[in-house]
Amino acid sequence: MRCVHLGNTGLQVSALSLGTMTFGRESSEEESRRMFNRYLEAGGNFIDTANVYSNGVSEEILGRLLEDHREKVVLATKAFFRMEEGPYGAGASRKALMRAVEESLRRLRTGYIDLYQIHCWDLSTPIDETMDTLRRLIEQGKVRYAGCSNFTGWQIVQSQRAAAFSGWEGLVSAQMQYSLIERGVEYEVLPACLDEGLSLLAWGPLGGGFLTGKYRSGEQPAEGRIARATEDQEEAWSKRATKRNFAVLSAMEKVAKKRGCSISQVAINWLLCQEGVIPIVGARTLEQLEDNLGAEGWVLTDDEFERLSRAGSMENLYPYRFIEWANNRVWGK
Numbered sequence: 575m576r577c578v579h580l581g582n583t584g585l586q587v588s589a590l591s592l593g594t595m596t597f598g599r600e601s602s603e604e605e606s607r608r609m610f611n612r613y614l615e616a617g618g619n620f621i622d623t624a625n626v627y628s629n630g631v632s633e634e635i636l637g638r639l640l641e642d643h644r645e646k647v648v649l650a651t652k653a654f655f656r657m658e659e660g661p662y663g664a665g666a667s668r669k670a671l672m673r674a675v676e677e678s679l680r681r682l683r684t685g686y687i688d689l690y691q692i693h694c695w696d697l698s699t700p701i702d703e704t705m706d707t708l709r710r711l712i713e714q715g716k717v718r719y720a721g722c723s724n725f726t727g728w729q730i731v732q733s734q735r736a737a738a739f740s741g742w743e744g745l746v747s748a749q750m751q752y753s754l755i756e757r758g759v760e761y762e763v764l765p766a767c768l769d770e771g772l773s774l775l776a777w778g779p780l781g782g783g784f785l786t787g788k789y790r791s792g793e794q795p796a797e798g799r800i801a802r803a804t805e806d807q808e809e810a811w812s813k814r815a816t817k818r819n820f821a822v823l824s825a826m827e828k829v830a831k832k833r834g835c836s837i838s839q840v841a842i843n844w845l846l847c848q849e850g851v852i853p854i855v856g857a858r859t860l861e862q863l864e865d866n867l868g869a870e871g872w873v874l875t876d877d878e879f880e881r882l883s884r885a886g887s888m889e890n891l892y893p894y895r896f897i898e899w900a901n902n903r904v905w906g907k
């Protein structure tokens with residue numbers, strides 16, 4: 575598998591990251607082991623987890639799987655969501671993060687985390703405190719690089735300003751939901767990442783399974799994550815089963831048919847075609863992972879990429895629309 579640089583760093587990671595949110599949840603430890611081994615065999619080295627996945631079980635399983643592989647792997651985890659009762663059992667304060675990192679190290683059976691990500695912007699902690707804590711964790715050797723997840727564009731830039739003020743590099747990645755049916759990051763987050771030199775790690779590249787073709791228009795889903803959703807199932811389905819999303823799926827089906835590949839591979843390859851974007855592939859079974867790994871090693875043509883992008887294009891909102899219009903007027907295309 576190809577390697578790319580993580581942000582502006584010298585750290586090379588595989589073009590596809592392996593997500594482990596299913597480990598210890600819908601995938602047994604045995605199935606997780608099979609997926610982990612297959613991913614390494616395919617040349618992958620970039621593994622993503624979080625303390626909150628299966629309430630620590632995903633990290634524990636990974637800790638056992640990493641035993642003979644730790645040095646070959648770039649290990650990413652996250653903290654923010656609630657792990658314990660009380661004000662320090664969640665969030666991105668210094669006290670919460672310093673405890674969370676120790677707990678993750680223990681579960682992962684390692685002395686260091688390669689990429690430590692703040693799982694979500696914390697409205698109750700000053701970003702200066704969070705960034706200073708990340709810097710200290712790096713100085714202590716417990717963490718090698720820092721990243722964020724579920725931040726807006728201005729929050730990413732503010733984080734980088736806080737880091738620059740104390741003279742360090744700051745965030746190297748932003749982990750965000752991004753797929754052919756969830757493109758909100760294109761307004762601000764992706765431009766912010768490119769401008770600040772961060773990689774965008776794309777979670778949910780298959781829209782939770784919708785972009786595989788296994789859900790059909792007009793049919794209530796009987797199985798798969800969207801059918802099992804713990805939130806109101808009706809809502810999980812109606813949120814995705816829109817006219818626009820089925821139009822995207824239909825455009826993908828045409829490309830997949832012409833290319834003789836799967837719809838999932840088209841979804842992931844569309845992300846791979848974009849500068850600075852590293853898809854995190856998630857799977858419940860080895861068979862699904864095998865399918866998803868086939869997204870690497872080829873590229874959509876410019877025409878295919880454009881057609882897919884147009885199928886799910888977003889509303890051109892103010893002020894982005896105004897800035898584009900005014901600049902075209904002043905400077906021409």
Ligand SMILES: NC(=O)c1ccc[n+]([C@@H]2O[C@H](COP(=O)([O-])OP(=O)(O)OC[C@H]3O[C@@H](n4cnc5c(N)ncnc54)[C@H](OP(=O)(O)O)[C@@H]3O)[C@@H](O)[C@H]2O)c1
Nearest residue numbers: 593594595777778779780781782783786798799856862865
């Ligand atoms: N930072 C965050 O807030 C955040 C949030 C979510 C995830 N993540 C990370 O991103 C990773 C990927 O996210 P995701 O799981 O939401 O990704 P996704 O690719 O959108 O959905 C994965 C799910 O789709 C189904 N699937 C996958 N491959 C398939 C295939 N080839 N054919 C048919 N069905 C297939 C499986 O569910 P079923 O078979 O059960 O339908 C699988 O669990 C996670 O593991 C985690 O590391 C991060």
